Amino acid sequence: MREITLRVMAVLMIAFLGESVLPEGNMKKYTSVLLSAIVCLSMVSAICGNLRFDIPDFADEIETEINDTFREDVLADYKKRAEDMIEENCGAKPEITVDESGRITHVLFCGKPDNISFLMDQMGVAENEIEFSTK
DSSP: OHHHHHHHHHHHHHHHHHHHHSOSSHHHHHHHHHHHHHHHHHHHHHHHOOOOOOOOHHHHHHHHHHHHHHHHHHHHHHHHHHHHHHHHHHSSOOEEEEOTTSOEEEEEEOSOGGGHHHHHHTTOOOGGGEEEOOO
């Protein structure tokens, strides 16, 4: 009971401070309504106990799918930017392979072997991961 009382009092104090900081006007009215709703929800939550609203299982699947899609997009963007950077600095467009952690694991490069230092030092590619082609 003490924990519930402290939680409600903390919400009330935050609401009071939030209202007292805002200047008079329309914004204060909207904020007052919002803070009142938050205070009411905290009181209802305290009275009714710990209400739990479980998100359906498909939400986890959607989140996983979104994360996978986002990861794929980020890696594709990283791969393109790395290829563009190598082309800009070495004068030839490479074909690179990137693993899931974003590490460049293979470079097929049509440029000069002199550019191997750029690939190793600036791009972090190991020497055994660089392949030169005569395309």
